[in-house]
Amino acid sequence: MPSIWILSDLHIDACPWTPPPGPRVDLAIVAGDVADGLCRRSIPWLAEHVVPRAREVVYVPGNHDLWRTRLPDELDRGRNAAEAAGITLLDSGQACVVDGVEVIGATLWTDYAIGGEGQRALAMRVAGDRQVGMRDHRLVQTRDRLGTPAPFRPPAALALHVEHRARIERRLAEPWAGPRIVVTHHAPHPRSLLHGEVREPIDAAYASDLTALMEGERAPDIWIHGHVHASRDYRVGRTRVLANPRGHDTSFRRRDGPWAVELENPRFDPALVLAL
Template sequence: MKLQLLSDLHLETEAFEPEPAPGADLLVLAGDIDATWQGLERFAGWPVPVLFVPGNHEFDGRAVEHVVPALRGLCTRLGIRLLHRESWLFDAADGQRVRFLGAVRWSDFDVFGARERERSMRAAGYFMRLMASTQHGQPFDADAVRREGLACRAWLEAALAEPAAGRWQQTVVVTHFAPSLKSADPRFGRQPGTASFCNADDDLIPHTDVWLHGHLHCRHDYLVARAGRKPTRVLSQARGLVDKGEAEGLDPGKLIEL
């Protein structure tokens, strides 16, 4: 089975025409496709199934509690499979049955440990002001993001603990936020703001075969060892912003073989 992965296209401001990758069985969109949602229409009628996990920018300026239901309605009309704290079994043409687990996985700001949490949350204030979202009539601030992040973490942990019992051959996790500091953007390193992009889900990574993410405007493809089993592969195919040079080196047609 082969996947095409795209994220952080930012079609609300960027000029980019996504094209199907020859040989792909599935397209995965790992968030921040278009803050206006209009860009999702480009994936209607895609030649293979499309799986979409929202990113933080899909929530911009909106009431967070209404976003997933509204996006689900749009995606259903467009023929796109939306996942947020949900699983999906996909039967590939080669006979593989793959379980996909999808969640935004908002930051819980614990990537540097509990002692640095407050500092990381203060740094997140800048991003939350730009986002300008609400939740149940209140500002969607760092505290609210942490609550959502912990809920995502709890859901993922429970889903990854579920035994396959012959129902699937592989598991692929798709999140927008990164699962490890190993995915930190090398331009910025390990500063408090990095906690708004990466989580400390390193203990969960060995429980999946592949982990796909976005959010960092750089590419990653690395292995995480696990005892007695093939290493977990962690990948990001984020495009980012052209005027910052972030799209340089992106191969949008790259195939990820499971």
């Protein structure tokens, strides 16, 4: 069975990073947010630093990968650029097979309902606030159904979530004899949130509750995600949920000389390799 190197949320444009030396693996899975700009930064970085270390590379774009781009256009270009670089880009529920393991991937976005259906409207207002909400809705553009340029507001993210979730569900419903892994950038369960539970409306921009997909007969063996800058390893139903995000590194040298280490996620393991 394949060895799988798991990474996410590297943010190499904000805080440059190079993976430490390590063994070559069968499959590298990167669950989004390498950098701002899928084609300009993320895919070139993966091609330089991850492709040489893995026989196969699967990348699921995160929200930051789409900042300062027009979403459908960037994804179209990204699929071509990824293929040329030897990377499999799974952005909206596509699947690939590596050594008998089916990998299903999608950015997923969110349904804004993790705090309850009654809180969805509030969560969307908070996420979409142009001053203090999610920067995605100021820095990402999209197109409407007619192809006309349009702002990427919370209803657009919700529509993508519905589409991505439906494709994941349809794929999981198909018979498969081997292991299955789902990879999303946004988290699939409230236990992945920063505090391990819903505490405020903005939490709905980071995770949705997809327990139903992990408790059924066709549940994936593993669900890998990013977006929440905290390491996670827990079980829901039949599925192991894993996240290994680097997050931001704001370490600095003090005026008196010593190096001060400030890591957003000190539990990040740059050599996390899963052996199925």
